[in-house]
Amino acid sequence: MAHADTTDPSVPARPAARARTETGTRWRKQRRQRREQRQRRRQQRPVGRLPRAAVTHPWWFALPAVAVFGGFFLLPNLLNFFYPFTDWSAYHSDVSFTGLDNFRAIADDGSLLRSLRTTLLYAALAALFQNGFGLALALLLEADTRFNQFFRAVFFLPVLISALAVGYVFQALLNTEGAVNQALGTEVPWLGSTTWTLVIVGLIHGWKWMGLAMLIYLAGLKGVPGDMLEAARVDGAGPWRTFWAVRWPMLAPAVTFNVTTSLIGSMNTFDIVQATTGGGPAASTEVFNIYMFRIFGQGLYGQASAMSLVLFLVVVAIAVPLVVGLRRREQTL
C-alpha cells in the first residue's frame, strides 16, 4: 500500500504529488499515466459509485483475522485429514502411516456406530427442546411490558451459567438420592436409564440454551409488520390462525438461525453430558466428544482424531443441506 496516498481517489490529483512524479524516471512517468487513466475512468463513472475498495478498505485489515483463523482453526481441521491415518499415540514418539487401522478399530469395537447414533439423537432432541421452549417463551413474553422484560432476563439466566455447572446442578437434582427424588418421595433413577437418560440430558441442554432461542424468536416476532396483523384481524383470523398463517412464516429467518445453531451446537456437546452422566449408563450417552475425551486420556491420539474426523464429516453432511434447505424455505414461505 505504498502508493495509497497518491492514488487516494477521494483526493483528485493533488498538484504537489503531480509535480513530484513529473520530475521522476520513466517508470514514474508510466505510473503517472496509468494513474491518470484510472482517474479519467473514474470521472466517467456515475456520481455516487464507491471509489476503489482496495484503497479505501485495504486487505491488511482482514489479514490478521484470516491468519489466526487459518492457523488455529482451518489448519488443525486439515491436519485432521492426516493424523487419523497414522498410529500417533502417547506410547511412541514417531508417527507412521497405518491406513485405515484407526477407523477399523473404532468400527470393530462398536464405538463408532454407537457414538454416531447417540450424537445424532442427542442433537435432534436438544434442538427440538431448545427451539420448542424458546418459541413458547417468546410467545408467552412477547409484549414489551415491565413484567415480561423481567422474566425474559430470568429465563436467560441459564445461558449465562457454564454448561459444566449446569450439568452438576442437574446431577444434584436428578440423582437417585437427589433433590427431585427427595421432594417427590420417589427413587427414580433419572440418570440411570439406558433409554431415557439421553432424553433427559437433551432436555437439560434445551433448558440451558432456551433463553438464547427465546431472544431470537422474540426479535423475529417483532419483525412482523403491524399492518399485516391488522389485516389478518380484519379478515377475522383468531390468534391461532394468525400465528400459523402470518407469524410463523415471518419467523422463518429466526427458525433457520435457531435450528442450525442448536443442531450444530449440540452435536459438539461435551460439558453437560460429562457433568451429568459422564457418558453412562453403559455408554448410552457417549457422544463423539465424550469418546474423544476418554480415548485421548488413554493416549490413543490416532483413534481420537479418527473420531474427530467422523464428527467433522457428520457435521458437514448435516449442516450444509440443512442451511441450504432452510434458506430455500425462507423464500417459499
Add this chain to the structure above:
Amino acid sequence: MTAPPARPPRAAGIRVPPLWRYGRPALVLLLAALAVGVPLWLVAVTSAKPQAEAVRPNLDLPRRWQPGGNYADAVSQGEMLRGFVNSLLVVVPSVALVLILGAGAAWVFARRKSRLVTAAYALTISGLLLPPAVITVVMELRQLGLAGTRPGMVAVYTGMYLSTSIFFMTGFVRTIPAELEEAARMDGARPLRVFLQIILPLLRPVIATATIMVMLYAWSDMFYAFFVLGGGDRTTLPLNLYRVASAELYLNNWHLVFAYVVVMSLPMIAVFLVAQRKIVSGITSGAVK
C-alpha cells in the same frame, strides 16, 4: 379493574381472550419458579450448607449456615483464586483479539465486493458450522511449542470464535451507511483513521454482543482447556471445577462444587446485567436477517 395488569400493546392486532390475559402471567410465574427458581435455589442453599447436610443435596434451607466457610474452602482446596486469575489471563486476551481482528476483517468483508473477498468471508465464517479439530490442534501446538501455554490457549479460542464475531459484525457494518466513511475520506482521513474513528465507535452495540458471547463460551469452556492446557498450574476455573467435582465420588463435596458454581457464574451475570440492553439488541439484530 380500572387498570388491567400488563396490557400488551399488540392487543391492537390480535384479540386477547380473557383467560389468556390473566392465565399468562400466572403461567409465566409458575414456569419461572419451577424451571429456573428451583435449580438456582438448590445452588444457593447447598453452597451455604455444611458438608454433612450437603451430601444428599435437597431444597431445604441450611440448618447451619456456613457460606463463608464453604467459599473459603473452595479458595483453599479448589484453588479458586488461581483458577480465577488463570481464566482471566486467557479469556480477556481472547475476547480482545476476537473483537479487534474480527472488526477489521468484518469491515473489509462488508465493504468490498470482489469474488476473492466473498470467498475469504465464506471461509472465515465456516467456523460457525464446522467443529474445531480439538485433537490435532494439540499436535499442532506441541510442534509450535505452545501446548500447555496461555498463548496457545488464546490462539485456539481466538481461532474458534472469530467466525462468530466476523459474522455478527459484517452484518452490522453493512447497515452502516457508506456515506459516513465517504465524508471522513473527503476530509482526508486514511483507512486506519476511518476504521478507528468512524467504524469502531458505530460497532459498539455489536461489540457488546460479541463480547458477551465469546466471554460466555471461553469463560465456561472446559473441553478445549482440558486438551490445550491440561492440568498444571495454568488450569482455568471450569477445569478446577471439574477436578473438584470429580473428587466428589470420594469426598461428597457438593457444598464446594456449588460454591464454585456461584463464583464462576457471578461474573457472567454481572456483565449481562450491566450491558443487558445492548447485548439483547446486538444478538437479535445480527441473527435475524
